[in-house]
Amino acid sequence: MAVRPATLITAAALDYEAVVRALDTTGIGAVAVFLGLVRDNNKGRKVLHLEYECYEALALRGLDLIVAEAREKWPSVRLAIHHRIGRMAIGEASVAIAAASPHRADAFAASRYAIERIKQIVPIWKHEYFEGGDVWIEGATADPDNAAAREEALRIACA
Amino acid sequence: MRVTVRLFARLRDIAGSGELTREAPAGANVAAVWSSLVAEYPELSAYETSISCAVNADYSRFSAAVAEGDEIAFLPPVSGG
Numbered sequence: 039m040a041v042r043p044a045t046l047i048t049a050a051a052l053d054y055e056a057v058v059r060a061l062d063t064t065g066i067g068a069v070a071v072f073l074g075l076v077r078d079n080n081k082g083r084k085v086l087h088l089e090y091e092c093y094e095a096l097a098l099r100g101l102d103l104i105v106a107e108a109r110e111k112w113p114s115v116r117l118a119i120h121h122r123i124g125r126m127a128i129g130e131a132s133v134a135i136a137a138a139s140p141h142r143a144d145a146f147a148a149s150r151y152a153i154e155r156i157k158q159i160v161p162i163w164k165h166e167y168f169e170g171g172d173v174w175i176e177g178a179t180a181d182p183d184n185a186a187a188r189e190e191a192l193r194i195a196c197a
Numbered sequence: 198m199r200v201t202v203r204l205f206a207r208l209r210d211i212a213g214s215g216e217l218t219r220e221a222p223a224g225a226n227v228a229a230v231w232s233s234l235v236a237e238y239p240e241l242s243a244y245e246t247s248i249s250c251a252v253n254a255d256y257s258r259f260s261a262a263v264a265e266g267d268e269i270a271f272l273p274p275v276s277g278g
Contacts, residue, residue: 074278090277091205091206092205092277093203093205093251093254093270093272095254096251096254096255096256096270096272097277099254099255121277132277132278133277133278153278156277156278157275157276157277157278158275159275160275160277161205161249161251161270161272161275161277162275162276162277162278163205163206163273163275163276163277164276164277165206174206174207174210174273174276175276176206176207176247176273176274176275176276177274177275177276178274178275179247179248179249179274180249180256180272180274180275181249181256182256183256
Protein backbone atom coordinates (compact mmCIF):
# COMPACT_ATOMS: atom_id res chain seq x y z
CA MET A 39 0.00 0.00 0.00
CA ALA A 40 1.24 3.45 -0.85
CA VAL A 41 1.76 5.44 2.33
CA ARG A 42 3.29 8.67 0.96
CA PRO A 43 2.44 10.97 -1.93
CA ALA A 44 3.89 9.78 -5.20
CA THR A 45 4.87 13.33 -6.10
CA LEU A 46 6.21 15.74 -3.55
CA ILE A 47 8.05 19.04 -3.36
CA THR A 48 9.56 19.64 0.03
CA ALA A 49 12.10 21.80 1.82
CA ALA A 50 13.01 18.87 4.07
CA ALA A 51 15.92 16.51 3.46
CA LEU A 52 14.93 13.72 1.10
CA ASP A 53 14.55 10.23 2.45
CA TYR A 54 15.11 7.71 -0.32
CA GLU A 55 13.22 5.07 1.58
CA ALA A 56 10.15 7.34 1.60
CA VAL A 57 10.11 7.53 -2.18
CA VAL A 58 10.11 3.73 -2.32
CA ARG A 59 7.43 3.48 0.37
CA ALA A 60 5.27 5.79 -1.76
CA LEU A 61 4.78 2.94 -4.20
CA ASP A 62 2.44 -0.01 -4.06
CA THR A 63 4.73 -2.98 -4.67
CA THR A 64 2.03 -5.57 -5.23
CA GLY A 65 3.15 -7.64 -8.24
CA ILE A 66 6.44 -5.75 -8.43
CA GLY A 67 9.75 -7.48 -9.10
CA ALA A 68 12.09 -4.50 -9.43
CA VAL A 69 12.46 -1.00 -8.02
CA ALA A 70 14.98 1.40 -9.52
CA VAL A 71 15.86 4.36 -7.30
CA PHE A 72 17.59 7.41 -8.71
CA LEU A 73 19.05 10.12 -6.50
CA GLY A 74 20.32 13.40 -7.89
CA LEU A 75 23.01 14.88 -5.63
CA VAL A 76 24.53 18.33 -5.31
CA ARG A 77 27.92 17.99 -7.02
CA ASP A 78 31.00 19.86 -5.79
CA ASN A 79 31.92 21.16 -9.24
CA ASN A 80 30.23 22.45 -12.37
CA LYS A 81 31.82 23.63 -15.62
CA GLY A 82 35.19 24.05 -13.93
CA ARG A 83 33.75 25.95 -10.99
CA LYS A 84 34.12 24.83 -7.40
CA VAL A 85 30.53 24.67 -6.16
CA LEU A 86 29.92 25.67 -2.54
CA HIS A 87 26.18 25.03 -2.28
CA LEU A 88 22.96 25.25 -4.30
CA GLU A 89 19.64 26.94 -3.66
CA TYR A 90 16.62 25.59 -5.50
CA GLU A 91 13.41 27.48 -6.01
CA CYS A 92 10.22 26.45 -7.75
CA TYR A 93 6.78 27.57 -8.85
CA GLU A 94 5.21 25.06 -6.56
CA ALA A 95 1.69 24.69 -7.95
CA LEU A 96 2.96 24.22 -11.49
CA ALA A 97 5.96 22.13 -10.46
CA LEU A 98 3.67 19.62 -8.74
CA ARG A 99 1.51 19.50 -11.84
CA GLY A 100 4.65 18.89 -13.88
CA LEU A 101 5.68 15.96 -11.70
CA ASP A 102 2.16 14.53 -11.94
CA LEU A 103 2.29 14.93 -15.72
CA ILE A 104 5.55 12.97 -15.86
CA VAL A 105 3.99 10.17 -13.81
CA ALA A 106 1.05 10.11 -16.25
CA GLU A 107 3.35 10.12 -19.29
CA ALA A 108 5.37 7.24 -17.88
CA ARG A 109 2.19 5.27 -17.21
CA GLU A 110 1.19 5.79 -20.84
CA LYS A 111 4.54 4.44 -22.08
CA TRP A 112 5.01 1.71 -19.44
CA PRO A 113 1.53 0.78 -18.13
CA SER A 114 2.88 -1.58 -15.46
CA VAL A 115 5.36 0.93 -13.98
CA ARG A 116 4.61 2.88 -10.80
CA LEU A 117 6.59 6.05 -10.37
CA ALA A 118 7.25 8.33 -7.39
CA ILE A 119 9.16 11.59 -7.61
CA HIS A 120 10.23 13.72 -4.64
CA HIS A 121 12.06 16.99 -5.31
CA ARG A 122 13.66 19.13 -2.65
CA ILE A 123 13.84 22.93 -2.74
CA GLY A 124 15.79 25.46 -0.69
CA ARG A 125 19.44 25.44 0.27
CA MET A 126 21.41 22.22 -0.18
CA ALA A 127 24.96 21.32 0.71
CA ILE A 128 27.34 19.32 -1.45
CA GLY A 129 26.36 15.65 -1.45
CA GLU A 130 22.75 16.19 -0.41
CA ALA A 131 19.98 14.79 -2.59
CA SER A 132 17.94 17.30 -4.57
CA VAL A 133 15.71 14.72 -6.24
CA ALA A 134 14.67 11.13 -5.50
CA ILE A 135 12.86 8.98 -8.03
CA ALA A 136 11.57 5.44 -7.53
CA ALA A 137 10.23 3.37 -10.41
CA ALA A 138 8.64 0.03 -9.62
CA SER A 139 7.87 -2.55 -12.26
CA PRO A 140 7.28 -6.30 -12.60
CA HIS A 141 10.64 -6.47 -14.46
CA ARG A 142 13.83 -4.43 -14.22
CA ALA A 143 14.09 -3.06 -17.75
CA ASP A 144 11.00 -0.88 -17.47
CA ALA A 145 11.95 0.28 -13.97
CA PHE A 146 15.34 1.55 -15.20
CA ALA A 147 13.82 3.12 -18.31
CA ALA A 148 11.02 4.90 -16.46
CA SER A 149 13.35 6.35 -13.83
CA ARG A 150 15.65 7.67 -16.56
CA TYR A 151 12.68 9.10 -18.43
CA ALA A 152 11.49 10.86 -15.27
CA ILE A 153 14.77 12.66 -14.60
CA GLU A 154 15.12 13.71 -18.24
CA ARG A 155 11.56 15.12 -18.23
CA ILE A 156 12.13 16.93 -14.92
CA LYS A 157 15.01 18.76 -16.57
CA GLN A 158 12.80 19.65 -19.53
CA ILE A 159 9.45 20.75 -18.14
CA VAL A 160 9.29 21.19 -14.36
CA PRO A 161 9.53 24.82 -13.18
CA ILE A 162 12.37 24.40 -10.70
CA TRP A 163 15.56 26.46 -10.83
CA LYS A 164 18.95 26.00 -9.22
CA HIS A 165 21.02 28.94 -8.05
CA GLU A 166 24.64 27.90 -7.93
CA TYR A 167 26.96 29.49 -5.39
CA PHE A 168 30.53 28.81 -6.39
CA GLU A 169 33.95 30.02 -5.36
CA GLY A 170 34.02 33.56 -6.72
CA GLY A 171 30.35 34.18 -7.45
CA ASP A 172 26.88 32.85 -8.07
CA VAL A 173 24.75 32.12 -11.12
CA TRP A 174 21.25 30.95 -11.96
CA ILE A 175 21.48 27.76 -13.98
CA GLU A 176 19.24 27.90 -17.05
CA GLY A 177 18.54 24.68 -18.91
CA ALA A 178 15.55 24.00 -21.11
CA THR A 179 12.69 26.27 -22.17
CA ALA A 180 9.81 24.50 -20.46
CA ASP A 181 7.07 23.35 -22.83
CA PRO A 182 5.16 20.16 -21.98
CA ASP A 183 3.61 20.20 -25.48
CA ASN A 184 7.00 20.06 -27.20
CA ALA A 185 6.73 16.60 -28.77
CA ALA A 186 10.35 16.59 -29.90
CA ALA A 187 11.58 17.07 -26.32
CA ARG A 188 9.37 14.23 -25.09
CA GLU A 189 10.64 11.99 -27.89
CA GLU A 190 14.20 12.83 -26.92
CA ALA A 191 13.52 11.87 -23.28
CA LEU A 192 12.01 8.58 -24.45
CA ARG A 193 14.97 7.93 -26.74
CA ILE A 194 17.45 8.47 -23.88
CA ALA A 195 15.36 6.33 -21.52
CA CYS A 196 15.22 3.43 -23.92
CA ALA A 197 18.80 3.62 -25.22
CA MET B 198 -8.00 45.06 -15.12
CA ARG B 199 -5.55 43.94 -12.49
CA VAL B 200 -3.34 40.90 -12.86
CA THR B 201 -0.71 39.34 -10.64
CA VAL B 202 2.66 38.70 -12.27
CA ARG B 203 4.91 36.00 -10.87
CA LEU B 204 8.62 35.97 -11.70
CA PHE B 205 11.22 33.36 -10.85
CA ALA B 206 14.97 32.87 -10.61
CA ARG B 207 16.92 35.46 -12.62
CA LEU B 208 13.70 37.20 -13.74
CA ARG B 209 12.83 37.81 -10.11
CA ASP B 210 16.30 39.20 -9.45
CA ILE B 211 15.98 41.60 -12.39
CA ALA B 212 12.59 42.92 -11.28
CA GLY B 213 13.54 42.91 -7.61
CA SER B 214 10.35 41.07 -6.69
CA GLY B 215 8.76 37.71 -7.38
CA GLU B 216 5.21 39.02 -7.31
CA LEU B 217 3.91 42.21 -8.88
CA THR B 218 0.43 43.62 -9.38
CA ARG B 219 -0.03 45.35 -12.72
CA GLU B 220 -2.79 46.96 -14.73
CA ALA B 221 -3.47 45.43 -18.14
CA PRO B 222 -5.87 46.83 -20.74
CA ALA B 223 -9.09 44.90 -21.44
CA GLY B 224 -8.46 42.22 -24.07
CA ALA B 225 -4.73 42.03 -23.31
CA ASN B 226 -2.93 38.75 -23.87
CA VAL B 227 0.07 37.29 -22.06
CA ALA B 228 2.45 38.79 -24.64
CA ALA B 229 1.13 42.28 -23.87
CA VAL B 230 1.73 41.77 -20.14
CA TRP B 231 5.29 40.62 -20.91
CA SER B 232 5.93 43.61 -23.21
CA SER B 233 4.91 46.09 -20.57
CA LEU B 234 7.20 44.35 -18.07
CA VAL B 235 10.11 44.56 -20.51
CA ALA B 236 9.40 48.28 -20.90
CA GLU B 237 9.64 48.57 -17.14
CA TYR B 238 12.69 46.30 -16.75
CA PRO B 239 14.65 46.37 -20.05
CA GLU B 240 17.04 43.64 -18.86
CA LEU B 241 14.17 41.16 -19.17
CA SER B 242 14.34 41.49 -22.96
CA ALA B 243 17.25 39.00 -22.99
CA TYR B 244 14.67 36.32 -22.11
CA GLU B 245 12.28 37.14 -24.95
CA THR B 246 12.92 33.89 -26.83
CA SER B 247 13.66 31.52 -23.94
CA ILE B 248 10.84 32.03 -21.43
CA SER B 249 7.68 30.02 -20.93
CA CYS B 250 4.49 31.35 -19.43
CA ALA B 251 1.72 30.05 -17.23
CA VAL B 252 -1.73 31.42 -16.42
CA ASN B 253 -3.21 30.46 -13.05
CA ALA B 254 -0.54 27.78 -12.54
CA ASP B 255 -1.09 26.04 -15.84
CA TYR B 256 1.26 26.26 -18.82
CA SER B 257 -0.11 28.69 -21.38
CA ARG B 258 0.78 30.51 -24.58
CA PHE B 259 1.75 34.11 -25.18
CA SER B 260 -1.32 34.50 -27.38
CA ALA B 261 -3.69 33.55 -24.54
CA ALA B 262 -6.07 36.24 -23.33
CA VAL B 263 -5.80 37.27 -19.70
CA ALA B 264 -8.66 38.10 -17.36
CA GLU B 265 -9.10 40.22 -14.25
CA GLY B 266 -7.36 38.62 -11.29
CA ASP B 267 -5.29 36.14 -13.33
CA GLU B 268 -1.89 35.05 -12.09
CA ILE B 269 0.55 35.32 -14.99
CA ALA B 270 3.89 33.60 -14.45
CA PHE B 271 7.00 34.02 -16.57
CA LEU B 272 9.47 31.16 -16.35
CA PRO B 273 13.10 31.31 -17.43
CA PRO B 274 14.63 28.06 -18.73
CA VAL B 275 14.25 25.44 -16.01
CA SER B 276 17.07 23.62 -14.22
CA GLY B 277 15.55 21.15 -11.80
CA GLY B 278 16.85 17.71 -11.03
